[in-house]
Amino acid sequence: MPIGKNGQERLGKSAVFILGAGALGSSGAEMLVRAGVGKVTIVDRDYVEWSNLHRQQLYTEQDVAERLPKAICAERRLTAINSDVRICGIVTDVTAENIQSLIAGHDVLLDATDNMETRLLANDAACKMGLPFFMGACVGSYGLTFPFGVQTQQPCLHCLLETLPAQTMTCDTAGIISPAVVTTAARQAAGVLKYLATGEMEPKLESADMWTGERSSIDVSGLKKSDCPSCSEHASYPFLTLGSSIRPAVLCGRDTVQLSWPRNKRLELPLFVQSVRKVVSNLVHNPYLVACEYHGHRIVLFHDGRMLVHGTKSITTAEKIASELVG
Amino acid sequence: MEKVIKLNGKKYEVPKGVGTVRQLLDHLDLSDRIAVIEKNQSIVPKGAYEEPVNDKDQIEIIHFVGGG
Ligand SMILES: [Zn+2]
Numbered sequence: 401m402p403i404g405k406n407g408q409e410r411l412g413k414s415a416v417f418i419l420g421a422g423a424l425g426s427s428g429a430e431m432l433v434r435a436g437v438g439k440v441t442i443v444d445r446d447y448v449e450w451s452n453l454h455r456q457q458l459y460t461e462q463d464v465a466e467r468l469p470k471a472i473c474a475e476r477r478l479t480a481i482n483s484d485v486r487i488c489g490i491v492t493d494v495t496a497e498n499i500q501s502l503i504a505g506h507d508v509l510l511d512a513t514d515n516m517e518t519r520l521l522a523n524d525a526a527c528k529m530g531l532p533f534f535m536g537a538c539v540g541s542y543g544l545t546f547p548f549g550v551q552t553q554q555p556c557l558h559c560l561l562e563t564l565p566a567q568t569m570t571c572d573t574a575g576i577i578s579p580a581v582v583t584t585a586a587r588q589a590a591g592v593l594k595y596l597a598t599g600e601m602e603p604k605l606e607s608a609d610m611w612t613g614e615r616s617s618i619d620v621s622g623l624k625k626s627d628c629p630s631c632s633e634h635a636s637y638p639f640l641t642l643g644s645s646i647r648p649a650v651l652c653g654r655d656t657v658q659l660s661w662p663r664n665k666r667l668e669l670p671l672f673v674q675s676v677r678k679v680v681s682n683l684v685h686n687p688y689l690v691a692c693e694y695h696g697h698r699i700v701l702f703h704d705g706r707m708l709v710h711g712t713k714s715i716t717t718a719e720k721i722a723s724e725l726v727g
Numbered sequence: 728m729e730k731v732i733k734l735n736g737k738k739y740e741v742p743k744g745v746g747t748v749r750q751l752l753d754h755l756d757l758s759d760r761i762a763v764i765e766k767n768q769s770i771v772p773k774g775a776y777e778e779p780v781n782d783k784d785q786i787e788i789i790h791f792v793g794g795g
Contacts, residue, residue, distance in 0.1 A: 424795040515793050516793045519793075537792050538792065538794055539793070539794040542792065544791065574794075607789040609735075612737070613737065614736060616736065618789055620770070
């Protein structure tokens with residue numbers, strides 16, 4: 401009986417923040433919701449695409465057809481799975497500006513992002529707010545996990561990474577097989593359940609390759625850096641103070657640029673639909689976003705003002721397209 | 728002499744020309760990855776990758792990836 405009656409009661413009173421509703425987020429969220437945690441907040445900036453369906457277990461072909469944001473679909477599906485759990489799906493980009501207010505009020509942070517930059521931002525926020533952090537990442541048939549944050553003498557993710565070569569800041573573009581996702585998410589979820597039920601956590605760095613059968617577990621407790629910018633006494637939280645992500649950005653590992661709706665223009669999705677209807681094709685809209693094709697580029701405008709321009713890595717090209725559409 | 732080590736829990740025949748931790752990382756195509764390496768239950772510091780890889784060593788390598 402790993403959890404027990406008391407543990408189950410504690411689970412029912414806990415709140416889990418899941419950063420990302422992609423592969424790891426889908427899988428981890430489903431396990432935690434079925435286990436009966438009290439509250440799950442799941443945040444994601446993206447919408448469901450065909451290429452997600454082989455590994456992102458909360459989504460269906462219908463979600464793709466409706467171009468629904470992942471956070472919305474995840475909330476619906478998770479609520480259908482266990483209506484006793486309070487589920488809150490939030491469609492937004494997690495940034496240095498909003499991360500602290502997003503994660504406030506939760507007991508643990510489950511890392512399910514798809515890039516190192518956001519992961520380090522979350523690491524800083526978790527360190528600053530004293531929130532236990534359950535890191536997970538995977539690519540190909542390989543995945544790794546690392547939980548920390550219960551005891552201050554434990555290293556944080558930043559301690560383990562030390563120097564950050566540019567290469568690790570980009571994301572992996574290779575595919576992922578679902579078994580790698582599920583094993584990685586299972587380790588994270590087991591860690592979260594154990595911590596919530598008993599308060600215990602084993603700060604081990606672990607990995608598994610589902611294709612080669614290699615497995616590894618390393619005790620990293622000696623890697624705490626006394627001058628770590630993220631978790632030491634005099635931490636400066638460098639990723640929380642980095643420039644805002646409101647500036648245009650090329651999305652990690654994708655042929656896509658993210659822009660923001662101009663601040664001086666009112667954003668109303670129905671008005672945008674009216675204004676572009678004649679010049680775009682394949683127009684799909686729902687209360688959360690408008691998706692369409694324009695000069696060979698897929699464009700998605702979210703209700704929080706973010707605009708994705710697919711099919712380019714050039715910010716200049718993306719801005720030109722946006723200005724033609726926004727007018 | 729052929730060296731056989733245990734790498735991430737599996738038997739691994741060390742290829743000819745691989746004599747150090749750094750050469751092993753190169754061979755595994757992990758040299759430009761951030762990785763935590765353990766040899767015979769103790770962590771190999773980043774500055775000590777010239778340490779030899781010997782027969783019957785137990786080596787664990789966990790490298791970081793971005794995806795999820
Ligand atoms: Zn640290």
